[in-house]
Amino acid sequence: MSLSFEPGDFTAFLGPNGAGKSTLLKLFAGLLSPTAGRILLEGKDLSEVSPKERARFLAYVPQGLHYAFPLTARDCVAQGRYAHLDWFGRLSRTDRTLCDQALELCDAASLADRWLEELSGGERQRVLLASALAQDPRVLLLDEPTLSLDPGHQDQFFRVVRHLHRKRGLTVLMATHELNLAATYADRVVLLSEGKIQADDEPDSVLTAGRIHRTFGVRLRRVRMGKGRFQLIPAAFPGDKP
Amino acid sequence: MINPMTVPERRGLSRPAAMGWIILVFLAAALACPFWGPTSVNWTAAFSGTGSDAQVFLDIRVPRVAMALLTGASLSVAGVAFQALLGNPLADPFTLGVAGGSSLGAVAALLLLPSLSAQFTGTVPLAAFLGGLASVALVYGLARAARGPETGAPLSPAALLLAGITVNYFFNALILLAFYAVDFSRSTSLMRWILGGLDVADRSALAPAFWPSAAAFLALWLLSPALNLLSGGEEIARSKGVNLRATILWTFLAASVLTSSVTAFTGPIGFIGLMVPHAARKFLGHDHRWLLPGSALLGGAFLALADTAARTWFAPAELPVAALTALLGGPFFLFLLFRQFQNKVS
Numbered sequence: 038m039s040l041s042f043e044p045g046d047f048t049a050f051l052g053p054n055g056a057g058k059s060t061l062l063k064l065f066a067g068l069l070s071p072t073a074g075r076i077l078l079e080g081k082d083l084s085e086v087s088p089k090e091r092a093r094f095l096a097y098v099p100q101g102l103h104y105a106f107p108l109t110a111r112d113c114v115a116q117g118r119y120a121h122l123d124w125f126g127r128l129s130r131t132d133r134t135l136c137d138q139a140l141e142l143c144d145a146a147s148l149a150d151r152w153l154e155e156l157s158g159g160e161r162q163r164v165l166l167a168s169a170l171a172q173d174p175r176v177l178l179l180d181e182p183t184l185s186l187d188p189g190h191q192d193q194f195f196r197v198v199r200h201l202h203r204k205r206g207l208t209v210l211m212a213t214h215e216l217n218l219a220a221t222y223a224d225r226v227v228l229l230s231e232g233k234i235q236a237d238d239e240p241d242s243v244l245t246a247g248r249i250h251r252t253f254g255v256r257l258r259r260v261r262m263g264k265g266r267f268q269l270i271p272a273a274f275p276g277d278k279p
Numbered sequence: 280m281i282n283p284m285t286v287p288e289r290r291g292l293s294r295p296a297a298m299g300w301i302i303l304v305f306l307a308a309a310l311a312c313p314f315w316g317p318t319s320v321n322w323t324a325a326f327s328g329t330g331s332d333a334q335v336f337l338d339i340r341v342p343r344v345a346m347a348l349l350t351g352a353s354l355s356v357a358g359v360a361f362q363a364l365l366g367n368p369l370a371d372p373f374t375l376g377v378a379g380g381s382s383l384g385a386v387a388a389l390l391l392l393p394s395l396s397a398q399f400t401g402t403v404p405l406a407a408f409l410g411g412l413a414s415v416a417l418v419y420g421l422a423r424a425a426r427g428p429e430t431g432a433p434l435s436p437a438a439l440l441l442a443g444i445t446v447n448y449f450f451n452a453l454i455l456l457a458f459y460a461v462d463f464s465r466s467t468s469l470m471r472w473i474l475g476g477l478d479v480a481d482r483s484a485l486a487p488a489f490w491p492s493a494a495a496f497l498a499l500w501l502l503s504p505a506l507n508l509l510s511g512g513e514e515i516a517r518s519k520g521v522n523l524r525a526t527i528l529w530t531f532l533a534a535s536v537l538t539s540s541v542t543a544f545t546g547p548i549g550f551i552g553l554m555v556p557h558a559a560r561k562f563l564g565h566d567h568r569w570l571l572p573g574s575a576l577l578g579g580a581f582l583a584l585a586d587t588a589a590r591t592w593f594a595p596a597e598l599p600v601a602a603l604t605a606l607l608g609g610p611f612f613l614f615l616l617f618r619q620f621q622n623k624v625s
Contacts, residue, residue: 066518092520099518104511105366106565116508120520126504126568172519 038234040227042210044175047202049219049240050212052229053253058212061229062180065210066097092120096169097178101161101185104153110164111149114139117171139170143197159190166197177201179211183218195222216257216269220244228252244269294569297562301576308580309348312587313340317594342482347586347600348579349485350477350541351551353492355559355578356571358552360499360534363506363567364527365422367436369615371552372538373608375439376414376446378547381539382472383450384410385546390461400487407543408491411535414450418442419531436619447547475546476599477586484544491540495533496575502526502533503567510565548601550608551578553615 042048050058063069064076067083076083078094086094096117114136115128122128128136140146145163153161162182169177179198183191199222201207213219219226219240226243228236230252236243249257249269256272292300313336320340324332354372361370361377372378388396388406396402418439425438451473458469471479499506505526508516517523542548555578556570563569582600585607589598 068514068517088517088522089520092518097518099514102512102515103366105362105368106510106560108511108565112565113511116511116515116519119504119508122504124501126507168519 040234040237042176042208044208045202045206046225047199047209047223048211048225048227049223050210050227050229051216051219051243052214052235054214056229057232058214058229059180062097062178062210062212065176066095066178067091068097089120092172092174094174095176095178096172096174098162098165098169098180098182100181101158102165108153109149110140110145110151110153110156110167111136113153113164114149114168114171117168120172135173136167136171139167140164142170142201143167144193157190158185159187159193162186162190162194163197166194170201174207176208176210179209179213181213182211183213183215191218198222216244216249216253220267220269241265241267246272292562294563294566298569298573301559301562301573301580305348305576305580308583309344312344312347312583315587315591316340317591317597338482342485343477343586344583345485346488346541346544347477347583349488349492350545350548351555351578351580351582351585352575353488353496353537353541353578354548354551354582355555355574356496356499357534357537359556359559359567359571359574360506360530360537361552362556363510364530364534365419365434365439366510366512367434367439367619368557369436369440369553369612369619370443371550372411372534372542373447373547373549373552374612375443376418376450377411377535377538378475378542378549379447379450380414381407381411381535381542382475382547383454384408384413384539385543386454386457386469386472390457400483404487404491404540404543407539408536410450411539411542412532414446415531415535418446440616470599471546473546474599474605475542475548475601476589476597477545478590478597478599479544488540488544491536495536495540496571498529498533499537500568500571502529503571506530506567507565546601548582548604550604550612551582554604554608554611555581557611557615 050061052058060069064071067086067088070084078086078091083091115132117139118128118132118136119126121132137146140149143163143166145160145167148156148160148164153164156164166182177198183194186194195218198209202209211218211223223240226236226238226240227234228243228248235252236248244259246256246258249255257269258272259267260270261267316335318335320335321332324330325336327333357377358371361372361375362368364370384406385403387410388403392402421442422434422439425435454469454472505516505521508519508521509526513523516526556574559570559574559577563573582604585603586600589600589603592598
């Protein structure tokens, strides 16, 4: 497969479980190395980019994380500055300001002095997003970032992401299996299944009822929402005759 | 949902103030410990610099306390390093089998290369280092294999600890076997390689134990920012720009040097690397730039005091200090283990 992304894209990778969405994102983040093929970052092979240089360009937001030792939200965000700091990891006044701004943007400033493990899932994801922003990246990689969040927190999370995408021109690549997230936020959808690209275009032309049925085995229909956006809802109630 | 046990509050002291107290405790232990001992010393005679009183003080007590300070510091720092590396507060040179591997290496050098060991002071520490490195590679490899291909998950503590403790036990058996096979009459001195002590430490051990430890400490200290990130797991560390391969390699090497350079002289002394970092974290928090020096000072003070207790309580007989640290550390280990299981469930 061959894919390329332009600065300012908001791309969603959609596909059933095991389609390779997360793997693709981890490859982009440099967390996995490709066994075959190449990933180019501005024409340079990603494997030849130093880890710090990579972290200044690409920031990865995981599904969740396990810290072995207690950490405050503020320290977690400060860790995002690692790739920008001197050899002894000293935070300058500018670094601290950037961290505070990142917390503010992610609506997490009030969480700064709390321990990560006492935060709710939604709060923790916002802190992780702030930590990614502290990297001052050009590309944001979101790996099922709202998997465990309720609709309210999910909405809040993506409001922040969309704001960053529009106001700061961040490129966003997101892996998800939630069709409506992609339909709502993405400008481009790459549909993956069985390790192959099934479709790659804007949501309107990728997410057709027929293709969704072929890929996910479920019948959905579109409801227009205005501004060219749409949502997908079940075509019939479960148990109804088709 | 919120388990208060998982959220140890840092004490009200600021970090510099806490560090100040730790330095004071270290200095107090370093200065006071040589004045205790099983034989009474006439201090006027001792400070005049000649005679048997001075000899006891300067040639026996001072080097022994110095060795205790160094050993406690090295093992504590090694504990901090292993804990960051494996993302688990239960890791320490003893529970990972590194102490057992180092002891086996030292014993192998003493028995198989006796003339070389006598000639070059570096032979025994080097063999201890190789033994320690072999055991840590074995334990780490087993734990990684047990995890499977997943990258984000932490290493299984059960796999790590079972492998570490089994490796330790197996190496102990090899040490016993070696002594019985080579020379039965020397088997009285083998206790030290099973249950370590500071009774044999003299002045000549100080330099070859100190310099490698100091270099390894410095290397780890410079890796502090990366170690801070590594505690959050390999995935997060890598995504924030840590050079994972180099960090893991250097941390393993440094922690193995720290363990083996002292274990080569004292034998395995367990659980220091478990208890001391835990206490240091309470006072100094999680940042390795503070945690590493703090653990070194606290560990040195702790072992010097423990050894002073071990050599005075049963005077004129002497308890190996490793017995004392195991008496304290065993229950502590179980407490941490229990807490980890509890967190899993809640």
